[in-house]
Amino acid sequence: MATWAITAFIELEIPARAEFVGLVRLVVSSLASARRSLADDRIDDLKLAVSEACTNAIEAHAEVDVDERVLVRCREDEDRLEVSVEDRGPGFDPHELPEHPPVTDPERLNFERGLGIPLIRTLVDEVRFDPSEQGTAVHLVMYCGPADLDLFDDVY
Amino acid sequence: MELGLEVSERNGTTVLSVRGEVDVYTAPRLREKLVELVSEGRYNLVVDLEAVDFLDSTGLGVLVGGLKRLRSHDGDLSLVCTQHRILKVFEITGLTKVFAIHDSVDAAVAS
Numbered sequence: 001m002a003t004w005a006i007t008a009f010i011e012l013e014i015p016a017r018a019e020f021v022g023l024v025r026l027v028v029s030s031l032a033s034a035r036r037s038l039a040d041d042r043i044d045d046l047k048l049a050v051s052e053a054c055t056n057a058i059e060a061h062a063e064v065d066v067d068e069r070v071l072v073r074c075r076e077d078e079d080r081l082e083v084s085v086e087d088r089g090p091g092f093d094p095h096e097l098p099e100h101p102p103v104t105d106p107e108r109l110n111f112e113r114g115l116g117i118p119l120i121r122t123l124v125d126e127v128r129f130d131p132s133e134q135g136t137a138v139h140l141v142m143y144c145g146p147a148d149l150d151l152f153d154d155v156y
Numbered sequence: 157m158e159l160g161l162e163v164s165e166r167n168g169t170t171v172l173s174v175r176g177e178v179d180v181y182t183a184p185r186l187r188e189k190l191v192e193l194v195s196e197g198r199y200n201l202v203v204d205l206e207a208v209d210f211l212d213s214t215g216l217g218v219l220v221g222g223l224k225r226l227r228s229h230d231g232d233l234s235l236v237c238t239q240h241r242i243l244k245v246f247e248i249t250g251l252t253k254v255f256a257i258h259d260s261v262d263a264a265v266a267s
Binding site: 018019021025044047048052055059103104108109111112113115116118119122123 | 177179180181210212213214216217218220221223224227240241245248249250251253254
């Protein structure tokens with residue numbers, strides 16, 4: 001079996017349209033399953049977090065009406081799987097998100113949005129938001145055991 | 157991407173069975189269906205999520221919006237869900253306290 005000199009790296013560029021988020025989920029969950037060191041429920045967590053990040057990216061593009069692509073990078077290292085979602089939207093301050101009323105408050109029903117980032121924070125082991133003038137990059141990290149990437153043995 | 161929406165009646169309660177993936181792409185269709193049912197005067201809805209493979213915050217938002225719309229007509233929206241991965245999304249966001257979530261359509265209709 002190959003030793004871990006190699007880092008698997010996959011890049012996916014999608015049009016900033018809602019119908020492509022399902023494709024990103026499929027790619028990320030296939031990659032995570034192939035690794036065979038991430039339990040199924042954690043793959044579901046990563047899939048949901050990536051989906052939320054892509055949704056935010058697409059909505060950010062729609063907000064400023066830019067026709068640029070969203071870039072998804074998946075990077076596998078020995079002990080982690082990192083997925084970054086980069087957009088060209090107006091950027092935001094992750095610390096300045098509006099707070100929802102408590103769930104027991106009837107006013108809570110007036111808020112249909114704003115659950116994506118709290119979900120991301122709960123689902124992944126590490127999250128970093130890098131807003132800049134060019135857009136926002138969201139880095140999602142899952143810790144996992146050493147990869148068992150037999151599928152790359154033929155290549156290396 | 158497939159989203160199945162099927163409406164049926166059970167003891168005078170309307171049951172909306174959802175199948176497939178509910179995300180930013182498909183959630184608008186779920187919203188339209190809920191709006192349509194409310195406009196038909198169906199104010200007590202059970203949304204069956206047992207055949208849903210994936211649900212994200214967009215889907216949650218649509219369900220919250222549906223509940224709000226029904227409450228304004230003195231109605232209610234309850235859910236059927238036993239799948240761990242879907243329930244988890246409600247748990248993380250605290251929405252298990254907002255929605256009545258049942259184990260089966262029968263239990264939801266009876267409540």
